[in-house]
Amino acid sequence: MQPTHYVRIWADRAGESHFQDVSLDVSVSPAEPGVAELWVSNPVDVDRAHFVTVQAFDQEPDWHCAPRRQFVVFLDGWVRITVSDGESRTLPAGTVVLVEDVSGRGHVTEHEPGERRVLLLPLVATAE
Numbered sequence: 001m002q003p004t005h006y007v008r009i010w011a012d013r014a015g016e017s018h019f020q021d022v023s024l025d026v027s028v029s030p031a032e033p034g035v036a037e038l039w040v041s042n043p044v045d046v047d048r049a050h051f052v053t054v055q056a057f058d059q060e061p062d063w064h065c066a067p068r069r070q071f072v073v074f075l076d077g078w079v080r081i082t083v084s085d086g087e088s089r090t091l092p093a094g095t096v097v098l099v100e101d102v103s104g105r106g107h108v109t110e111h112e113p114g115e116r117r118v119l120l121l122p123l124v125a126t127a128e
Contacts, residue, residue, distance in 0.1 A: 004023070004024040004026055004039065004041055005021060005022060005023045005024060006022050006024070006071070006095075006096040006097065006098055007019060007020070007021060007022070007089070007091065007095065007096070007097045007098070008020040008021075008022050008097070008098045008100065009066070009081070009083060009097060009098070009099050009100060009101050009107055010100045010101055011065075011100070011101040011102070011103055011104035011105075011106075012104075014104075015084075015103060015104025015105055016083075016084045016085050016104060016105065017083040017084045017085065017101040017104060017105060017106060017107050018083055018085050018087070019081075019083055019087055019089060022098070024041040024042075025041065025042065026039040026040060026041050027039070027040060028040075044071075044123070045123065045124040046070075046071070046121040046122060046123055046124065047121075047122040047123070047124055047125075048122065049119060049120070049121055050119070050120040050121075050122075051117070051118075051119055052117070052118050052119070052120055053115050053116070053117055054111060054115065054116040054117070054118060055115060056113065056114050056115060057111070061108050061109060061110050062108065063084070063105055063106045063107070063108055064106045064107070064108075064109075065101055065102050065103060065104065065105075065106035065107075066099035066100065066101055066102050066106070066107075067102070068102060068122050068123070068125075069098070069099070069100050069102060069122070069123045069125075070098075070099055070120055070121055070122040070123055071096055071097070071098050071099075071120070071121040071123070072096070072097045072098075072099055072118055072119070072120055072121075073094075073095075073096050073097075073118060073119040073121070074091060074092075074093055074094065074095050074097070074116070074118055075093060075094075075116075075117040075118060075119060076093045076116060076117050077093055077111060077112035077114070077116045078090055078091065078092055078093065078111075078112045079091050079095070079109060079110065079111050079112070079116070080109070080110040080111075081097070081107055081108070081109050081110075082107060082108045082110075083101070083107045084104065084105035084106065084107065
């Protein structure tokens with residue numbers, strides 16, 4: 001079984017953003033007869049799911065911070081994300097990214113040309 005994982009983008013105290021690969025702990029969930037065995041992570045509290053179509057963008061992408069802590073699931077095409085420490089990754093459709101760089105310099109996002117579809121899953125706000 002391949003581990004369940006996601007890519008995290010976070011900002012350090014100096015405001016520089018970085019990538020981190022995160023593997024999730026999973027456990028076997030009892031399966032119903034006729035259903036394949038399920039490997040399930042601990043639940044993550046999310047607010048509301050938003051299905052979004054990102055319109056074609058004919059300008060040079062710019063640095064921006066995430067508007068809130070949220071999972072972003074890229075449903076089609078590829079995306080290239082550059083974080084402020086200089087690392088860049090090209091991610092295929094199906095990649096799950098947790099964006100947490102809500103302050104600092106942020107990151108740059110470039111999409112495959114044309115409209116792109118993403119699923120946004122904002123995390124429930126917690127007191128820090």
